[in-house]
Amino acid sequence: MAGEIQVTVITPERTVLKDLACDAVILPVVDGSMGILPLHAPMVAVLRTGILKLKHDGRYEPVAVMGGFAEVSEDRVTILAEAAERAEEIDVLRARAAKERAEARLRSRQENIDRARAEAALQRALVRLKVAGYLAENRRN
Amino acid sequence: MAENKKAILRRRKAVQATQKITRAMKMVAAAKLRRAQDRVLGARPYARELARMLGRLVAAGAGKEHPLLRPREVDDPKVAYVVISADRGLAGSYNVNIIRAAQEALRRETRTVRLITIGRKARDFFVKRGVKPLREWVYLGEEARWPVAKEIVGELMQLYLSGEVDEVRILYTEFINPVTQRPTEIQLLPLPAPAEAEAGSLVDYIYEPSPEAVLERLVPRYVETVFFQTMLEAKASEHGARMTAMGNATDNATELIAKLTLQYNRARQAAITKEISEIVGGAEALK
Numbered sequence: 207m208a209g210e211i212q213v214t215v216i217t218p219e220r221t222v223l224k225d226l227a228c229d230a231v232i233l234p235v236v237d238g239s240m241g242i243l244p245l246h247a248p249m250v251a252v253l254r255t256g257i258l259k260l261k262h263d264g265r266y267e268p269v270a271v272m273g274g275f276a277e278v279s280e281d282r283v284t285i286l287a288e289a290a291e292r293a294e295e296i297d298v299l300r301a302r303a304a305k306e307r308a309e310a311r312l313r314s315r316q317e318n319i320d321r322a323r324a325e326a327a328l329q330r331a332l333v334r335l336k337v338a339g340y341l342a343e344n345r346r347n
Numbered sequence: 348m349a350e351n352k353k354a355i356l357r358r359r360k361a362v363q364a365t366q367k368i369t370r371a372m373k374m375v376a377a378a379k380l381r382r383a384q385d386r387v388l389g390a391r392p393y394a395r396e397l398a399r400m401l402g403r404l405v406a407a408g409a410g411k412e413h414p415l416l417r418p419r420e421v422d423d424p425k426v427a428y429v430v431i432s433a434d435r436g437l438a439g440s441y442n443v444n445i446i447r448a449a450q451e452a453l454r455r456e457t458r459t460v461r462l463i464t465i466g467r468k469a470r471d472f473f474v475k476r477g478v479k480p481l482r483e484w485v486y487l488g489e490e491a492r493w494p495v496a497k498e499i500v501g502e503l504m505q506l507y508l509s510g511e512v513d514e515v516r517i518l519y520t521e522f523i524n525p526v527t528q529r530p531t532e533i534q535l536l537p538l539p540a541p542a543e544a545e546a547g548s549l550v551d552y553i554y555e556p557s558p559e560a561v562l563e564r565l566v567p568r569y570v571e572t573v574f575f576q577t578m579l580e581a582k583a584s585e586h587g588a589r590m591t592a593m594g595n596a597t598d599n600a601t602e603l604i605a606k607l608t609l610q611y612n613r614a615r616q617a618a619i620t621k622e623i624s625e626i627v628g629g630a631e632a633l634k
Contacts, residue, residue, distance in 0.1 A: 216393045218493045218575055219386065235555055250400060251555035252564055275565065277400060279552075286396055286568075289493075 209244040213260055215269060215285040222269070222290045231283050232259040232266070233276050248279040255329045257337055258285060268293060270337040272330055296338040305331035352614045359607040366600035372437065373593035379489055380525060380586035386491065387522060387579045394572045401569050403552070404562055405540045414508060415566050418537050424513040427461040427481065427506065428452060429535070431519040431581040432469035434486055439592030441520065441528065441585055442468040448530035449518050461512055465499070465578075482506075491578040500535075500574040504567065507536045519577040520584035526591050528584035533577065538570055 211231055215222040231242040234256025253276055258269040274287035308328035312321065405416075430449045432442050446469055453460055461481045464470040470483045482502065487495055506512050515536040520528045554561045 216396060218390055218393050218572060220389045221392055236560075237556065240555070247553055248551065249553040249555060250404075250561055252561055274568075275397075275400065275561070277396070284396055286393055286400075288568075 209281060211242065211244055211246075212282045213285070214282070215258070215271075215287065215290050217287050217289050219289075222287075222292065222295075226260060226262060228260045228262045228283075230261040232261075233283075233285075234258060234271060235276075242278055242283060244281050246278050246281075249277070251276045251278075253285070253287065255326065255333055257333060258290070268337045270296060270333045272333070291334065291337070293337050296334050298335065298338050301331045301334035301338065305335065352611060352618065355607055355611040355614060359604060359611065362600050362603050362607065366597055366604070369593045369596040369600060373590055373597055376586050376590035376593060380583060380590055382490065383579070383583035383586050384522075384525075387576075387583050390572075390576060390579055394576055397565070397569050397572055401562075401565050402540065404558065404565065407552075407558070413562060413566050415504065415536060415570060416538050416540060419513045421513055423459055425459045425461055425511070426456060426514045426516060427463055427503070427512040428456075429463040429465065429503065429515065429517045430469040430473075431517065431577060432464070432466035432472075433585045434467040436468065437592065438585055438589040439595075441588035441592075442466075442472075444528075445469070445518060445520050445530050446472050448532070452516075452518060452532060458514075463503070481512075489582075491575065491582045493575060496575040496578050497571055500571045503535065503574070504570060517574065517577050519581040520588075522580040522583040522587065525587040528588055533573075535570065535574060538566065538573070 210227040210229060212225045213228050213231060214224050214226075229244075233240045233242060233251060234254050235251050236254050239256075240251065253271055253274045255272050258271045259266040260269060261267075270291045270293075271285065271287045272289040274285060274290075277284045277286075304327060308324050308331060311324040312328065428449065430445065432445050436442060449469065453462070462473060462478055463482045464473060464480045465484045465487065467485045470480060470485060473480060484499055503515055507515055514534065516532055517535050518530065518532050521531040522528055
């Protein structure tokens with residue numbers, strides 16, 4: 207056993223998970239994904255809106271992460287995200303509504319829409335739906 | 348005498364009705380206070396970790412020049428005071444205290460002042476006195492929410508970065524415990540860098556993609572967090588103050604009801620005594 211990584215995910219409003227023992231962590235960093243294994247060097251990374259993958263009990267658990275930071279040090283990974291949700295916490299209906307709203311705004315070709323904002327909202331909704339989808343797949347098994 | 352008795356009864360009924368309201372308000376405030384307290388505690392780990400990260404970066408020498416961190420040297424600097432009050436009254440001295448602290452701060456300030464208000468009470472107070480807030484937010488709800496706080500603080504940062512104001516200070520009520528709250532003033536911008544005092548903090552970190560990029564995003568998040576914390580504390584204080592005030596009002600009502608009941612019984616007894624003595628007197632006269 208090469209040791210474990212203790213993962214903590216915190217948002218401004220709550221602690222999503224605390225000291226979850228994982229074998230590996232995949233971070234959604236700004237220019238792709240980054241795998242973290244035990245004994246990783248100390249690091250602070252900027253995260254994008256994406257899926258954080260935590261390997262424990264022989265499988266990867268996806269967590270929706272809305273941008274933020276990750277700090278790695280001494281086999282601890284601390285994620286500070288604007289918002290983060292585990293699959294079972296995601297409000298699928300709300301995410302779906304948000305996706306449609308964002309898509310409609312992007313389609314509407316008006317000058318006065320904030321494209322960057324709509325795209326960010328769309329991205330968040332897609333990440334949430336994807337993470338929630340994993341849950342549905344696992345349930346079928 | 349009968350008139351007097353009726354009046355006392357009517358009065359007692361009125362006090363009882365008021366007590367029902369104050370008791371309900373106290374219980375509602377207590378429930379909201381619990382939630383608000385949980386939220387204050389829930390937000391602390393994030394603020395703490397972020398402060399640690401930022402402190403380490405600043406200690407490593409990054410960010411001296413970050414626009415949100417660097418104090419500004421200008422002629423005639425403008426200072427924005429953000430006053431956080433409640434939307435509703437019946438919270439004891441909560442609004443009075445924070446507004447008084449704001450007046451005091453504004454009077455002491457020698458630089459040019461800009462006022463920003465959060466909550467109806469502070470806005471109404473200053474508008475009534477002819478001070479028009481530069482920005483105002485009202486009816487933000489019974490709970491401090493992150494997206495709302497983010498929007499407000501975003502605008503504050505905008506004001507600061509555009510040079511419309513050169514310093515931003517927050518006046519809010521610090522939550523000490525459910526019965527004690529204290530008006531407090533902090534400087535939000537330029538951000539006083541958090542001190543990194545921890546031993547072993549000199550470990551070399553890899554910054555991904557770069558220290559500058561991390562700092563670039565970290566500083567605004569930290570400003571948001573500091574501001575969010577003040578909003579959370581202000582909310583918890585408001586509910587605490589309201590709970591205490593309504594608790595006192597309920598106790599006072601209980602006392603008043605007891606006093607009125609006593610008065611009523613005395614009046615009743617006096618009436619009976621008088622009636623008996625009249626009857627006795629009448630019987631005597633017939634003999």
